[in-house]
Amino acid sequence: MDLFNSSAVANILPFDGTVEYYGSVFNAEKATNYFDLLLKNIEWKNDEVMIFGKQITTKRKVAWYADDEIEYVYSNVKKQGLAWTNELLAIKKQTEELTGESYNACLLNLYHDGEEGMGWHSDNEKSIVKDSAIASISFGAERKFSLKHKSSGETVSQILESGSLLMMKGETQTFWLHALTKSKKVRSPRINLTFRKMVI
Numbered sequence: 001m002d003l004f005n006s007s008a009v010a011n012i013l014p015f016d017g018t019v020e021y022y023g024s025v026f027n028a029e030k031a032t033n034y035f036d037l038l039l040k041n042i043e044w045k046n047d048e049v050m051i052f053g054k055q056i057t058t059k060r061k062v063a064w065y066a067d068d069e070i071e072y073v074y075s076n077v078k079k080q081g082l083a084w085t086n087e088l089l090a091i092k093k094q095t096e097e098l099t100g101e102s103y104n105a106c107l108l109n110l111y112h113d114g115e116e117g118m119g120w121h122s123d124n125e126k127s128i129v130k131d132s133a134i135a136s137i138s139f140g141a142e143r144k145f146s147l148k149h150k151s152s153g154e155t156v157s158q159i160l161e162s163g164s165l166l167m168m169k170g171e172t173q174t175f176w177l178h179a180l181t182k183s184k185k186v187r188s189p190r191i192n193l194t195f196r197k198m199v200i
């Protein structure tokens with residue numbers, strides 16, 4: 001770590017990948033403002049996922065925004081990327097500056113409360129550029145984000161604050177799963193954005 005560079009961010013993974021938690025990068029006022037704008041302006045849809053061969057409609061809502069021509073196949077459902085909104089472009093720009101990476105798509109998730117979460121998975125579809133950075137921005141309720149090593153089972157957790165940035169990169173998706181843990185204690189909504197680099 002460069003001790004003279006105050007923006008140096010530590011890797012929270014012990015091995016086999018890099019996950020950097022920057023903490024809050026948007027102040028509370030900006031975070032609340034973005035939460036309200038995204039809630040209102042994003043075309044939220046219930047997600048369709050395949051669980052043990054059954055099509056399930058999730059309570060969690062999702063949306064897929066991307067540069068032209070990029071589509072996304074997920075649980076056998078093909079999604080055409082919607083055109084970037086002003087606030088998404090502003091958040092994307094700031095995320096690119098902070099992480100020193102560029103992104104061409106964003107998956108948004110709206111969790112109404114702690115009863116909604118996301119199970120263990122890795123974002124390693126062929127449509128994603130291999131080992132590219134994925135930047136995750138959170139607004140609203142604080143939630144626990146966990147990573148689990150695929151062979152050792154070792155886990156690492158991080159509370160994601162409102163306005164925070166977490167970046168996963170390198171071999172993280174090859175060796176680790178991640179999940180958003182459910183919690184009965186969380187009674188307010190959270191919006192998460194994952195900026196990605198898709199193959200074009």
Ligand SMILES: O=C(O)CCC(=O)C(=O)O
Nearest residue numbers: 107109123145180192194
């Ligand atoms: O909500 C989160 O923090 C995680 C979202 C996630 O893993 C995903 O969209 O692939």
Ligand SMILES: [Fe+2]
Nearest residue numbers: 121122123178
């Ligand atoms: Fe993910």
